[in-house]
Structures are given as C-alpha cells and as structure tokens.
Amino acid sequence: MNILREFFLGFVKIHILYHAGKEGFCGADMMTELDRHGYTIGPGTLYPLLHTMMKGGYLRSEKKVERGRARIYYSATPKARIALREIRPKINELVSEVLE
Amino acid sequence: MNILREFFLGFVKIHILYHAGKEGFCGADMMTELDRHGYTIGPGTLYPLLHTMMKGGYLRSEKKVERGRARIYYSATPKARIALREIRPKINELVSEVLE
DNA sequence: TTTATTAATATTGCTACGCGATATCGCTAC
DNA sequence: GTAGCGATATCGCGTAGCAATATTAATAAA
Numbered sequence: 001m002n003i004l005r006e007f008f009l010g011f012v013k014i015h016i017l018y019h020a021g022k023e024g025f026c027g028a029d030m031m032t033e034l035d036r037h038g039y040t041i042g043p044g045t046l047y048p049l050l051h052t053m054m055k056g057g058y059l060r061s062e063k064k065v066e067r068g069r070a071r072i073y074y075s076a077t078p079k080a081r082i083a084l085r086e087i088r089p090k091i092n093e094l095v096s097e098v099l100e
Numbered sequence: 101m102n103i104l105r106e107f108f109l110g111f112v113k114i115h116i117l118y119h120a121g122k123e124g125f126c127g128a129d130m131m132t133e134l135d136r137h138g139y140t141i142g143p144g145t146l147y148p149l150l151h152t153m154m155k156g157g158y159l160r161s162e163k164k165v166e167r168g169r170a171r172i173y174y175s176a177t178p179k180a181r182i183a184l185r186e187i188r189p190k191i192n193e194l195v196s197e198v199l200e
Numbered sequence: 201t202t203t204a205t206t207a208a209t210a211t212t213g214c215t216a217c218g219c220g221a222t223a224t225c226g227c228t229a230c
Numbered sequence: 231g232t233a234g235c236g237a238t239a240t241c242g243c244g245t246a247g248c249a250a251t252a253t254t255a256a257t258a259a260a
Contacts, residue, residue, distance in 0.1 A: 001156045003113045004187050006246095009218075010110020011194055013103045018198045028237060037194060044219045047239060052217095056101045069236055070226045087104050088199060094111055094137060095195050098118045099188055106217095109247075128208060144248045147210060152246095169207055170255045 008039050013053065014091070017076060017084045020059055024073035050074060058083065108139050113153070114191070117184045120159055120176035127172065150174060158183065 012034070019025050019033065027046055034041050053059045058080040062073045076084075112134070119125050119133065127146055134141050153159045158180040162173045176184075 001113075001152055003117070003158070003183060004190060007110045007114055007187070007191065008194070010107045013101075014107055014198055015194070017103070026237075038190075042219055042221095043238070044221075044240080045217090046219095047237095048217085048219090051239090052101055058103070065227070068226095068228050071237065083103060087107070090104060090138075091107065091195060092199060094108070094115070095191060098114055098184075099192060126208075142248055142250095143209070144211080144250075145246090147208095148246085148248095151210090165256075168255095168257050171208065 005039075012041065013049070014084070014087060016049075016053065016074075017058060017080050017087075020074050020076040021081055021084060024062070024075040026071040026073050028071070105139075112141065113149070114184070114187060116149075116153065116174075117158060117176060117180050117187075120174055121181055121184060124162070124173035124175040126174065 015034070016030065019030065025033070027043065027050060031041055031043070031046060050059065050061075054061060054074075057077055059074045060077055062075070064071050064073055115134070116130065119130065125133070127143065127150060131141055131143070131146060150159065150161075154161060154174075157177055159174045160177055162175070164171050164173055
C-alpha cells in the first residue's frame with residue numbers, strides 16, 4: 001500500500017479535467033506532464049481512463065496530425081467545466097485541513 | 101464514474117493519517133468525521149482499510165471500553181508521521197496547480 | 201442468569217479499477 | 231508497399247471499493 005500513490009491516482013482525473021480545460025492535450029502529453037510532477041502513469045492506465053471520461057461526457061476528442069504522428073487531442077466539455085468548478089472548493093476543504 | 105468521489109477515496113488514507121496523528125480515533129468516529137465533510141464511507145470500506153494500514157505499519161490499535169461499548173482506538177505510528185510529513189508538500193504541489 | 205438490545209467491528213462476494221505487458225494503428229520516408 | 235516509429239488500444243490478472251451480512255461485546259430487561 002503506497003498512500004501517496006493512491007492519492008495521486010485519485011487526483012489524476014481532476015488533473016486531466018484541469019488541463020483539458022486550459023488547452024487540448026493528447027495522451028502522450030499527459031503522461032509527460034505527470035512525469036514532470038514525479039509520477040508515472042502507464043498507457044494501460046491512462047487510455048482506458050480517457051475513454052471512460054469521454055463516455056462520462058467530460059471529454060471530447062479530435063484527431064490531428066502533428067510532426068508526422070497521428071494524435072488524439074482531448075478537451076473539456078461544458079460538463080467538465082461545471083464539474084471542476086464544483087469540485088474545487090471541496091478539494092480545498094479536504095486538503096486545507098491536512099496541510100494546515 | 102464520480103470524479104469527486106474517487107478523489108475523496110484517494111484522500112481518505114491521508115485524512116486518516118492526519119487524524120490518527122492528532123488524537124486516537126475509532127472507526128465509528130472516523131465515519132462521523134467524514135460525514136461532516138459530506139462524504140459517506142461504509143464500514144465495509146473503512147475497516148478493511150484500517151487493517152491494511154495497520155499491516156503497513158501506519159497505525160497501531162488499542163482496545164477500550166467507553167460508555168458501555170467496546171471500541172478500538174487507532175493512533176499514528178512514527179512511520180505514519182514521517183509519511184505524512186513527506187506527503188504534504190507533494191499534495192500541495194499537485195493541488196495548488198488545479199486550485200490556482 | 202438467560203435473553204434482548206444496541207453499537208462497534210469484521211467478513212463476504214461481486215464488480216470495477218490499476219496497470220504491466222502486449223498488440224494494433226497511422227503516418228512518413230525510403 | 232513496406233519498414234520503422236510513436237501514439238493509441240486492449241488483455242489478463244491482482245486488488246480495492248462497498249453494500250449486505252455476520253459477528254462481537256457490553257449492558258439492560260425479564
């Protein structure tokens with residue numbers, strides 16, 4: 001049981017909502033971005049998650065070609081923006097107590 | 101897929117570490133405390149988790165009798181305190197970006 | 201002193217997720 | 231067209247979440 005890891009995994013979805021709201025990203029981008037924070041997420045975790053979030057209506061996708069590579073860009077739906085707005089204060093409430 | 105719920109579940113372990121470090125608590129206390137934040141966690145989730153955290157060396161337990169009820173009080177081990185100290189800045193890093 | 205009551209803790213069984221390993225797809229260059 | 235590469239997708243197993251259920255433990259009632 002790795003407590004920090006499990007916290008991180010719970011947080012990944014929110015992190016994805018946030019980045020999808022700022023600018024589109026592709027799966028590989030997101031893996032790189034998370035690595036930057038010192039966390040590794042494999043494709044076997046990320047892609048099924050992205051599909052689930054699309055089915056849930058949080059993300060929409062768009063196919064593009066960049067530098068000779070096929071990529072799928074994900075961006076936030078209105079539902080995602082609303083969800084993020086609602087979630088933020090709850091995160092703040094939960095986290096601020098522990099961080100004090 | 102309930103994104104906020106899944107974030108909360110990842111956060112519960114850290115919440116438990118925090119409260120165990122401040123003062124001992126029993127399972128029923130923790131369920132009440134989490135309810136206060138608007139989250140419900142059932143005994144079928146909480147107690148197996150407490151056992152896992154004990155096996156992992158994060159919690160120790162002590163049996164007490166209070167108001168005619170047998171209760172098991174959990175408190176933080178040194179390992180838990182060290183873990184919490186290490187985890188805090190990482191939480192801050194992950195969360196502050198999303199809360200901006 | 202049995203039996204009932206109530207609250208706390210524990211377990212079970214099913215479902216769904218994490219994720220390493222593996223496969224597939226799509227583009228470009230040759 | 232096909233080789234090579236990077237991005238995306240899937241498979242299979244182990245494990246976590248959790249509602250429902252059972253068990254434990256202490257007191258009160260009979």
